[in-house]
Amino acid sequence: MKRPPVDHPDAMRLIIELSSLYVACDDCGHSRNLGVESLRKAVDLGVHSYMQLCRKIRCSECPKGLPAFRNLTIRPTWRCDEPRYSIA
Ligand SMILES: [Zn+2]
Numbered sequence: 001m002k003r004p005p006v007d008h009p010d011a012m013r014l015i016i017e018l019s020s021l022y023v024a025c026d027d028c029g030h031s032r033n034l035g036v037e038s039l040r041k042a043v044d045l046g047v048h049s050y051m052q053l054c055r056k057i058r059c060s061e062c063p064k065g066l067p068a069f070r071n072l073t074i075r076p077t078w079r080c081d082e083p084r085y086s087i088a
Pocket of ligand 1: 026028059
């Protein structure tokens with residue numbers, strides 16, 4: 001009895017499929033790139049899907065207590081989209 005996810009094609013993909021995640025705040029201009037280690041920490045905290053991760057992400061520079069929806073630009077890089085090393 002699962003409810004359909006948000007209509008984002010990547011919403012139900014897993015964080016472990018990500019190789020990195022670029023997050024930019026349009027409000028203050030702060031940007032960061034989450035690498036595999038940061039993503040793994042999120043998994044340790046119980047976040048598993050890309051959709052959950054997007055909900056968790058906040059700008060670390062903007063003051064807290066403001067409405068949850070900041071103007072964040074989130075750009076994922078998926079492992080399978082990266083060129084693979086060919087084994088000779
Ligand atoms: Zn910000």
